Amino acid sequence: xxxxxxxxxxxxxxxxxxxxxxxxxxxxxxxSGICVSWIRQPSGKGLEWLATICWEDSKGYNPSLxxxxxxxxxxxxxxxxxxxxxxxxxxxxxxxxxxxxxxYTVFDYWGQGVMVTVSS
Amino acid sequence: xxxxxxxxxxxxxxxDRVTLSCKAGQNIxxxxxWYQQKLGEAPKLLIYNANSLQTGIPSRFSGSGSGTDYTxxxxxxxxxxxxxxxxxxxxxxxxFGAGTKLELK
Numbered sequence: 001x002x003x004x005x006x007x008x009x010x011x012x013x014x015x016x017x018x019x020x021x022x023x024x025x026x027x028x029x030x031x032s033g034i035c036v037s038w039i040r041q042p043s044g045k046g047l048e049w050l051a052t053i054c055w056e057d058s059k060g061y062n063p064s065l066x067x068x069x070x071x072x073x074x075x076x077x078x079x080x081x082x083x084x085x086x087x088x089x090x091x092x093x094x095x096x097x098x099x100x101x102x103x104y105t106v107f108d109y110w111g112q113g114v115m116v117t118v119s120s
Numbered sequence: 121x122x123x124x125x126x127x128x129x130x131x132x133x134x135x136d137r138v139t140l141s142c143k144a145g146q147n148i149x150x151x152x153x154w155y156q157q158k159l160g161e162a163p164k165l166l167i168y169n170a171n172s173l174q175t176g177i178p179s180r181f182s183g184s185g186s187g188t189d190y191t192x193x194x195x196x197x198x199x200x201x202x203x204x205x206x207x208x209x210x211x212x213x214x215x216f217g218a219g220t221k222l223e224l225k
Contacts, residue, residue: 048216063213104214105210
């Protein structure tokens with residue numbers, strides 16, 4: 001059974017760095033074809049892809065946010081991570097992690113999401 | 121690649137045939153997915169490669185289209201289909217449409 005679960009700080013202040021963790025089970029990020037992505041959704045709004053990391057350690061970033069994003073993984077502990085630097089109120093959103101199983105393709109399993117609020 | 125969905129809000133009755141549209145800013149070579157998001161839940165994959173039904177999704181959902189124009193059809197609307205539907209292109213990284221909110225009339 002594939003499951004993913006996001007965790008994060010809940011609330012942080014403008015200019016800080018947001019660190020998110022995606023803990024998953026039922027698959028391995030060392031298996032050929034497997035990728036984990038981060039997607040966010042401001043309250044009541046649409047979905048925005050942020051970043052993807054794959055089994056062979058290739059990475060992809062949303063061009064509009066690339067300078068602020070770092071994605072990484074810990075294959076041994078079945079986790080993926082995302083850091084976003086210099087956050088501001090526009091980064092307030094629900095953050096999801098999701099799996100793809102054929103490289104940079106569709107997201108077939110999603111976590112429940114974690115709410116992150118940026119506020120002074 | 122910009123993705124434009126229409127309409128933004130759709131009201132329909134149980135049993136209706138419902139059609140949602142998604143237009144890409146350029147040819148996306150059928151690399152088009154549809155997701156369903158119910159209130160308070162994560163999105164769920166319905167359709168991939170424009171017309172392939174994800175495992176476990178009811179057959180009343182279908183996808184079609186090519187090039188820049190794609191459609192999600194629900195053949196007979198059920199109460200549990202009330203949700204927001206997003207299209208997504210994966211021809212060049214990932215972009216989502218703004219969504220179509222489907223409600224019961």
